[in-house]
Amino acid sequence: MCHAGGMRADARKNYDHLLEVARGIVAEHGADASLRDIARRAGVGLGTLYRHFPTREALLEALLRSSFGDLTARAEHLGRSVPPGEALLTWVRECTRFTTTYHGVTQVMVAAIEEPDSALHASCVELRAAGARLLSRAQDAGAARPGTDGTDLFALIAGLAWLGDQPALAPRAEHLFDVIAVPALGGHDVVGATVHADHELPTTG
Amino acid sequence: MCHAGGMRADARKNYDHLLEVARGIVAEHGADASLRDIARRAGVGLGTLYRHFPTREALLEALLRSSFGDLTARAEHLGRSVPPGEALLTWVRECTRFTTTYHGVTQVMVAAIEEPDSALHASCVELRAAGARLLSRAQDAGAARPGTDGTDLFALIAGLAWLGDQPALAPRAEHLFDVIAVPALGGHDVVGATVHADHELPTTG
DNA sequence: CGTGGAAACGGAGCGGTGCTCAGCTTATTC
DNA sequence: GAATAAGCTGAGCACCGCTCCGTTTCCACG
Incomplete structure (x- = not known):
């Protein structure tokens, strides 16, 4: 820099x-x-x-740079060490959780991702690419719905992050994740069983 | 008034x-x-x-009052004239479409729904209740996932509306609806088939 | 008709914002 | 130690939300 x-x-x-x-x-x-x-x-x-x-974005970029780096590194690590579906869901959850650190940062991110002149552009594109890799890996393994791409994933994360930013909805953030993100991403059968084995045990045993 | x-x-x-x-x-x-x-x-x-x-909210309330009334009336009409799953999805889609009329109105709405002093509070609560009725009807018919309530539905609508408000994502609004809302609301197996002909529950073979 | 008084109006003013720029200070280099 | 480039400052501009009070306007009553 x-x-x-x-x-x-x-x-x-x-x-x-x-x-x-x-x-x-x-x-x-x-x-x-x-x-x-x-x-x-x-x-x-x-x-x-x-x-x-x-610009304000330049300041935010400086603030967020290391965290964004951590998140993309985290994506690669999860991609190597964890089953595809679980890796994807875990990473999405961590991304949405991270945004609670700085209120309103989600809005700036989605504004930056298709504004090449933005100081945040590169970081956001990189993040989206990291997510896209996890997503396509999960899709190949049948652990995620087909027909979605990195931008969809980015939008999903942004939407959930934004919901978590709203005081009225923040308490339900975890529940909303289960209700929105899990079905949106989930493969055909592995929806509930992949990440949260503790939620409820089906009558299979 | x-x-x-x-x-x-x-x-x-x-x-x-x-x-x-x-x-x-x-x-x-x-x-x-x-x-x-x-x-x-x-x-x-x-x-x-x-x-x-x-207050600004009082102005917005005056602007939105009739539209909100239309939407709740629309919910009741759909609830009476259309199969439960289709009614729900159609209504949610219409709600998210409506918000494109005024940018940034979604944020105000979710802020107002748990702020009783807000001028918009009553309208939003009414809207949520209308949605909740459609949702529980669809759940009873097996055309919507159980485990969600009116607030979840409101959050889902708000999230989609917010995504549609972002210039970078607006073009994908329809696709995001299919990717996010449909799986989140859909019944157990009827995910893809819900929209147009779900009331037959074809999986009972 | 007046006309008194309540209701409505207007906009200067206050404290805040983002952002710029001319003039000043300071670190560095020779 | 001086020259110079780099960096610093904060007044200033245009805008914002919001308040408050002197002024104007309507309208009901006499």
């Missing part, structure tokens, strides 16, 4: 501090937190914030 | 005109359109707008 190498010492210090402060404020107030507030609490002029993060 | 009877002639005129102008601007700019803009274009002081609609 442009902020890696040739940066004046004081600038780098401000950059890091700004990011640290932003992390807290965005976690508390959501993705549309006041940028003035962030600059103020960081003890820095507003112009300084804009110098380092020319 | 308070705006039905004893209203001065000029006030009523302003009220109606404001509503008409608001309808256009909200349709164009979404639920968080500038209230100043609405007042300005209506040729009316900002205070006048606030007099008639003390």
Whole structure:
């Protein structure tokens, strides 16, 4: 990135501090937190914030970069170590859970994914691709419905994440996952049995 | 309503005109359109707008009231004239389609449904109840999955509506409906066949 | 008809937002 | 130590939601 190498010492210090402060404020107030507030609490002029993060999305990208990397790495790990259907469902669940960290981040993500100029574009595309790999692997194994692609999966995750962001629905997030995501993704028979063996034991035993 | 009877002639005129102008601007700019803009274009002081609609939600409620009434009436009509599973799916589809009229209205609705003081609360609760009736009828007929209630249905509709509100995903709205809503609502085996001819339950061979 | 008074109106004003830019300060380099 | 490029600041602009009070307008009653 442009902020890696040739940066004046004081600038780098401000950059890091700004990011640290932003992390807290965005976690508390959501993705549309006041940028003035962030600059103020960081003890820095507003112009300084804009110098380092020319747009709000650039700031969010810096905040989310590592988490997004973690999620794509997690997808690859699950894809290697867990049965396809379970890997897919687990990953989707983890993605939706993650978004609860920063309110309103889902909206920004879906806006960014088909806006190549967005600072978040690359990360979101990468995330979608990681999901698509898990999905197609699960489809090949008969553990996920055919006829869906990475964008569908991305939309599903975004929708669930958005629901979890609504105060009125957040308590039901887990239940909504079971009601919406599991049937949408589930293979022909493995719907309930794949991930949650503890929910209810059918009369097979 | 308070705006039905004893209203001065000029006030009523302003009220109606404001509503008409608001309808256009909200349709164009979404639920968080500038209230100043609405007042300005209506040729009316900002205070006048606030007099008639003390909060943004009050304005939206006035805008949406008749449509909400139409949707609940539609639910009852479908419930009487169409097989349970088809009635449910058709109604859900119509609900999600409707929200495309005003961008961002979904967010306001889910915020209002558990906020009794909101001007939109009553309408949303009524809508949820109408959906719940369709749902439980479909469940009784075996044309919808058990284990879901009116709030789940409301969340499903809201999620789909929100997805349809995102420019990047709007083109896929129909497909996402098939991928998400149909499996989530569908009966045990009739997933694909639910929409058009499900009332026969062909799996009993 | 007036006309008094209640109802409605208007819009300046307050505190907030995102974002820009001209002028100033400071780190770095020679 | 000076030159210079990089970085910093915050006033300023246009907008937002919302309030509040002086002014205008309607309308019912006399």
